[in-house]
Amino acid sequence: MTTLKELAKLLNISVSTVSKALNDSHEISENTKRRVNELAEKLNYKPNRIAQQLKNNKTKTIGVILPTVTNPFFAEVLHGIEKTATENDYDIIVCLSNESLDKEKRSLELLSNGSVDGFLITVARESQVKEKTDHIAEVLNTKIPVLMFDRVVNEISCDKVIVNDFQLVYDATQYLIKRERRKNILLVSNIEELSVGKLRIRGYRKALEEAGLESNILKLDNVKDVDKTIYEYLKGHPETDGIISIDHITGIIAINMAKNLNKAIPKDLSVIGFGYEHTNLLSSPKISIVHQNAYNIGEMSVKLLIDNLTNENHELQTIVVPSELKLSESTQ
Numbered sequence: 001m002t003t004l005k006e007l008a009k010l011l012n013i014s015v016s017t018v019s020k021a022l023n024d025s026h027e028i029s030e031n032t033k034r035r036v037n038e039l040a041e042k043l044n045y046k047p048n049r050i051a052q053q054l055k056n057n058k059t060k061t062i063g064v065i066l067p068t069v070t071n072p073f074f075a076e077v078l079h080g081i082e083k084t085a086t087e088n089d090y091d092i093i094v095c096l097s098n099e100s101l102d103k104e105k106r107s108l109e110l111l112s113n114g115s116v117d118g119f120l121i122t123v124a125r126e127s128q129v130k131e132k133t134d135h136i137a138e139v140l141n142t143k144i145p146v147l148m149f150d151r152v153v154n155e156i157s158c159d160k161v162i163v164n165d166f167q168l169v170y171d172a173t174q175y176l177i178k179r180e181r182r183k184n185i186l187l188v189s190n191i192e193e194l195s196v197g198k199l200r201i202r203g204y205r206k207a208l209e210e211a212g213l214e215s216n217i218l219k220l221d222n223v224k225d226v227d228k229t230i231y232e233y234l235k236g237h238p239e240t241d242g243i244i245s246i247d248h249i250t251g252i253i254a255i256n257m258a259k260n261l262n263k264a265i266p267k268d269l270s271v272i273g274f275g276y277e278h279t280n281l282l283s284s285p286k287i288s289i290v291h292q293n294a295y296n297i298g299e300m301s302v303k304l305l306i307d308n309l310t311n312e313n314h315e316l317q318t319i320v321v322p323s324e325l326k327l328s329e330s331t332q
Contacts, residue, residue: 002040002043002044002045002046004018004019006043007036007039007040007043007045010039011035011036011039013032013036017032017036018036021033021035021036021037022036022037022040058117058309059114059115059116059117060089060090060091060117061090061091061092061093061115061116061117062081062085062090062091062092062093062116062117062118062119062120062302062305063092063093063095063107063108063111063112063115063116063118063119063120064078064081064092064093064094064095064119064120064121065094065095065096065097065104065107065108065119065120065121065122066078066094066095066096066097066122067096067097067098067099067122067124067125067151068096068098068099069096071248072248072275072276072279073150073248073274073275073276073292073294074122074294076276076277076294076295076298077122077149077150077294077295077297077298077301078094078298079295079298080294080295080296080297080298080299080301080302081120081298081299081301081302082298083298083299084298084299084302084303085302088302088303088306090302090306093111093115093116095107095110095111097124097127098124099124099125099126100124100126101124101126101127101130101132103124104121104123104124104126104127104135105135108121108135108136108139109135112139112142112144116144117144117145117309118144118145118146118147118305118308118309119139119144119145119146119147119305120147120149120301120302120305121136121146121147121148121149122148122149122150122151123136123148123151123152123153123195125193125194128151128153128193128194128195129193129194133153133155133156136148136153136156137156140156140157140158145158145159145305145308145309146158146159147159147160147161147301147304147305147308148160148161149161149162149297149298149301150162150163150196150297151194151195151196152195153195157316158316159304159305159308159316159317159318159319160317160318160319161297161300161301161304161318161319161321162318162319162320162321163292163293163297163320163321163322163323164320164323165196165199165200165203166199166200166202166203166206167203168200168203168290168323168325169199169200169201169203169204169207169244169246169290170203170204170206170207171203171207171325172244172272172290172325173185173203173204173207173208173244174207174211175272175325175331176242176244176270176272176331177207177208177211177213179332180242180266180270180331180332182241182242182270183213183241184213184214184216184237184239184240184241184242185204185208185213185216185240185241185242185243185244186216186217186218186233186237186240186242186243186244187201187204187215187216187217187218187243187244187245187246188217188218188220188230188243188244188245188246188250188251188254189201189217189218189219189220189221189245189246189247189250190220190221190223190226190247190249190250191221191246191247192217192219192221192246193221197246197247200246201217201246204217204244204246216237216240218230218233220250226250226253227253227256227257230250230253230254230257231257231260231261234254234257234258234261234263235261240269241268241269241270242269242270242271243269243270243271243272244272244273245271245272245273245274246274247273247274248273248274248275248276248279250273251271251272251273251274251275251283251287251289251330252273252279252282252283252287254271255271255283255284255285255287255330256283258271265285265329265330266285266329266330266331266332267332270288270330270331270332271287271288271330271331272287272288272289272290272325272330272331273287273288273289273290274289274290274292275287275289275290275291275292276289276291276292276294277291280326280328280329283330285328285329285330286328286329286330287328287329287330288325288326288327288328288329288330288331289325289326289328290323290324290325290326291323291324291325291326292321292323293321293322293323293324296321296322297321300319300321304317304319
């Protein structure tokens with residue numbers, strides 16, 4: 001691999017001059033810049049990234065801590081993170097907490113020793129349930145920037161990228177009440193213990209309260225046989241005419257279980273779930289969803305963190321990424 005020293009020797013100029021020419025310094029003449037760049041291109045010169053990082057005391061690397069990548073939402077967020085980081089000449093290191101407090105702590109400790117410039121993190125389920133997030137605050141105290149997305153901790157002062165979970169479910173529930181005249185709307189979820197789940201449940205309850213209707217919530221956290229639980233509920237409550245699912249999978253399961261009970265969808269039962277661009281391809285009829293724009297969450301998270309890393313006047317922000325209700329065959 002060609003080095004700066006070799007380029008300087010071939011051109012009979014100093015290493016410093018070569019370096020400045022490659023960095024388009026105003027101190028170097030246009031003729032010298034042209035000579036240096038032509039030779040660098042001819043010899044396929046590549047900057048020594050490690051040396052640059054040591055010189056600038058920056059790794060140009062972002063640590064990403066996710067609960068899982070089996071959830072399509074987080075997989076799509078990661079796609080947005082990786083693509084945007086690459087476009088901005090950053091690398092990423094991805095760790096999975098597997099929803100574990102201990103694993104989340106270990107990941108932060110592993111990467112906060114100088115391996116990364118900053119963190120993007122979605123807080124693990126166990127961390128939120130036990131309300132144990134001091135380890136994140138400790139990283140911030142070392143002056144390493146942290147950005148939370150999706151699941152956030154309000155008590156920690158850092159950049160955040162979210163969707164309006166309360167409003168999204170409020171609007172979806174109102175749609176079933178006002179447009180489809182549904183009066184017995186069930187909310188199903190396996191994330192009610194999480195910050196996003198709590199906000200979505202509040203939105204559901206608020207819409208029903210304003211309409212003078214009763215709320216019915218089927219909690220599925222730690223339930224092993226989700227299919228059977230939903231089936232038995234629908235069998236025992238035939239009056240149910242609407243379902244709001246606030247996670248990425250239970251709405252699809254609900255459609256399948258309703259069909260097993262010979263319910264016509266959406267004639268007898270309308271269903272709205274959470275999802276991503278191709279979620280509706282996973283069910284028949286195709287499920288209507290709250291589309292969270294997960295890719296945009298990843299993209300915006302990287303941009304905001306990089307601004308924190310590079311802008312001395314950066315001010316902490318909470319950015320709300322627009323989401324939308326995308327109707328399909330499971331609603332009328």
